[in-house]
Amino acid sequence: MRPSRDSGGIPLFQVQLKKLPGNEDVLLPRRMSELASGFDLxxxxxxxxxxxxxxxxxxxxGFAMSMERGLEAQVRPRSGLALKHGITCLNSPGTIDADYRGEVKVLLINLGQEPFTxxxxxxxxQMVIQVVPEVELVEVEELTDTQRGAGGFGHTGTK
Structure with a gap:
């Protein structure tokens, strides 16, 4: 994976999108502002x-996508729908792996008080594209110590 660079020196990855039959009128994902990290679905x-x-x-x-190895797409709620109507995504963020080629779908739930159409x-x-590092999981007999140790839920604060 060797991304090109945009004019500001930021890595530029190519993600291919394909409209599925019967969805020619459906908008492909797009950023709604110049510096938005997410593409609206x-x-x-x-x-x-x-x-x-x-x-x-x-x-x-209405679309499928192709990403190169080392990328993932995360499907996240839109803040406006969550605030105004209680509409959010389950399994959030939902992960779309680089080898998935089926239609992208969004699992929505209505946590609001009223029906939503x-x-x-x-x-x-919204969909955010992330770089996923290559990771090797290694089984060991002992782990290194830290100040926190095995402290879990609520360990670092009272609120």
Missing amino acids: HAAVTEPVILHPGERRLIPT ITRNERIA
Whole structure:
């Protein structure tokens, strides 16, 4: 994996997107501002979907993607939907591995008080592309000591 560099010297990776049949009108992921880290994902529902309070649904986006080894895509909630309507993503962040070639779908849940209607091309989530380092897991007999040690949940503070 050898990314090129943009004019500011930042690594530039190429991710290929393919619109799936019947979704020619659905917008591909895109950044909504110049410095946004996430690409908004749009709903490719064929008819409006009503998400009732407490209900979860898998929502299609109408595209598949190809990333090179060493990248992953993370699907995350949109803050505006979460704040205004209680709509968020389960399994968040959801991981799309570099070898997955199926349709990208978003698992939404309504944690709000009112039903929420999802329409075609509505922005439903965001996707952030991350670099994943090569890691080798090694079994050992002993671990190195730290000041924290085995202190777990709530160990570093009272609130």
